[in-house]
Amino acid sequence: MDNLTPKKTVEELDKYIIGQDNAKKAVAIALRNRWRRQRLPDDLKDEVLPKNIIMIGPTGVGKTEVARRLARLTNAPFIKVEASKFTEVGYVGRDVESIVRDLAEMSVNMVKAEQLEKVQKRAEEHAEEKVLDLLLPKKRVVGSLSGEEVEGDAHHETREKLRGQLRQNKLDDRFVEIDVKEKQMPFGLVSGAGMEDLEINLKEMLGNILPDRPKRRKVKVPEALRLLTDEEASRLIDIEKVTREAVDRAEQLGIVFIDEVDKVAGKSSGHGGPDVSREGVQRDLLPIVEGSTVSTKYGPVRTEHVLFIAAGAFHTAKPSDLIPELQGRFPIRVELDHLGKDEFVRILTEPDNSLTRQYTALLGTEGVTIVFGDDAIDEIASIAAIVNEKSENIGARRLQTVMEKLFEEISFHAPDMQGMKVDVDREMVTQRLDDIVKDDDLSKYIL
Numbered sequence: 001m002d003n004l005t006p007k008k009t010v011e012e013l014d015k016y017i018i019g020q021d022n023a024k025k026a027v028a029i030a031l032r033n034r035w036r037r038q039r040l041p042d043d044l045k046d047e048v049l050p051k052n053i054i055m056i057g058p059t060g061v062g063k064t065e066v067a068r069r070l071a072r073l074t075n076a077p078f079i080k081v082e083a084s085k086f087t088e089v090g091y092v093g094r095d096v097e098s099i100v101r102d103l104a105e106m107s108v109n110m111v112k113a114e115q116l117e118k119v120q121k122r123a124e125e126h127a128e129e130k131v132l133d134l135l136l137p138k139k140r141v142v143g144s145l146s147g148e149e150v151e152g153d154a155h156h157e158t159r160e161k162l163r164g165q166l167r168q169n170k171l172d173d174r175f176v177e178i179d180v181k182e183k184q185m186p187f188g189l190v191s192g193a194g195m196e197d198l199e200i201n202l203k204e205m206l207g208n209i210l211p212d213r214p215k216r217r218k219v220k221v222p223e224a225l226r227l228l229t230d231e232e233a234s235r236l237i238d239i240e241k242v243t244r245e246a247v248d249r250a251e252q253l254g255i256v257f258i259d260e261v262d263k264v265a266g267k268s269s270g271h272g273g274p275d276v277s278r279e280g281v282q283r284d285l286l287p288i289v290e291g292s293t294v295s296t297k298y299g300p301v302r303t304e305h306v307l308f309i310a311a312g313a314f315h316t317a318k319p320s321d322l323i324p325e326l327q328g329r330f331p332i333r334v335e336l337d338h339l340g341k342d343e344f345v346r347i348l349t350e351p352d353n354s355l356t357r358q359y360t361a362l363l364g365t366e367g368v369t370i371v372f373g374d375d376a377i378d379e380i381a382s383i384a385a386i387v388n389e390k391s392e393n394i395g396a397r398r399l400q401t402v403m404e405k406l407f408e409e410i411s412f413h414a415p416d417m418q419g420m421k422v423d424v425d426r427e428m429v430t431q432r433l434d435d436i437v438k439d440d441d442l443s444k445y446i447l
Helices: 006-014 021-038 063-074 098-135 153-167 196-209 221-236 239-253 278-290 324-328 341-349 355-364 374-390 397-406 408-416 426-438
Strands: 053-056 078-082 175-182 213-220 255-259 293-296 299-302 307-312 332-335 369-372 421-424
Touching: 006 021, 006 063, 021 053, 021 063, 021 239, 021 307, 021 332, 063 078, 063 255, 063 307, 078 098, 098 153, 098 175, 098 221, 098 239, 098 255, 098 293, 098 299, 175 221, 213 221, 239 299, 278 324, 341 355, 341 374, 341 397, 355 369, 355 397, 355 408, 369 374, 374 397, 374 426, 397 408, 397 426, 421 426
Parallel strands: 053 307, 053 332, 078 255, 255 307, 369 421
Antiparallel strands: 175 213, 293 299
């Protein structure tokens, strides 16, 4: 994070997201403020709270992508939730505290993966020795009361020969018997909607009580190496240290993206129905965003310094329709721009993960060479913009459906087109997509 100045952060986001400079600037400042807070004295550090952000803009303009790429830049735990999936206490639906439990789970998985990667080489070496022991068991001294195991020169030479064959994949068809630890889990502990969290917690609790039962399995050498490597790697890492680091990372670096927050904006109608819990959801979200301690299976997790980014289209509601307390917890508001033809042209060509590069690479695996002309890209962008105007405006997501329609026939016949080159020009684009633009009824079915 030391090198991620706000300007550098925006430059990194520019590689994947076109436009939306205000949103990029807001998240870049929020990120840098985290770095600044870490360098404050302890008595002041805890007093500096993150400036949560609310993004306002239609679907498909990059709200989620900005937050997701920000998390990847800093290797921060990140989860995306939809506000409409939560309901106030007393109604069927997910509990808002599950947001923090999910964040802690994500953080533990991240730290565990990092630690496993560090010990992977040692784990592979240990697994290799175990497989060699299975392929060539150690000889015992004849007549020895203690059953002492010894390795003679001939045994050592044979073992090294097997090691060479193992590394050259010459023993892949050999079978060995290994003991695999398995927990016997009772299925279907809890049934009913909204009870998933309780069932997961019960399984976790029972998993700690129930002993690991070793099960004898006969597997091929590559599978044995994989299973034994995983087992050895798990032994080599300190799971308590992983948990401590993960909880700290979730508390200090965690990012929670709350989508569709506009769906819970507005007051309850006062009668039963799907909107009865709107204001209740906001009030339940409030302590999590404001800063509270949530119990998780990894220990208590504090949310004071978690960065919350809320987003919504706000077509029928306004940010001011949120309860005042929640509005106050999102002091930074940024409005994202609508995307038109010019932005679509840039989206198709500039980002490192642009759709044109994706399709070129995908069909390249079949031996088909795809070459996009500038006129074709201009036409694709123009058609996507027109269809967005005529039907529902779904932003940049329209490009995915237009491109899929354009390449439908080529994708289907690609296995039989090996070695062929396809020049995508304006004529080809209009020929395959013109019907969509002309037929208003048809455009409604093209997502």
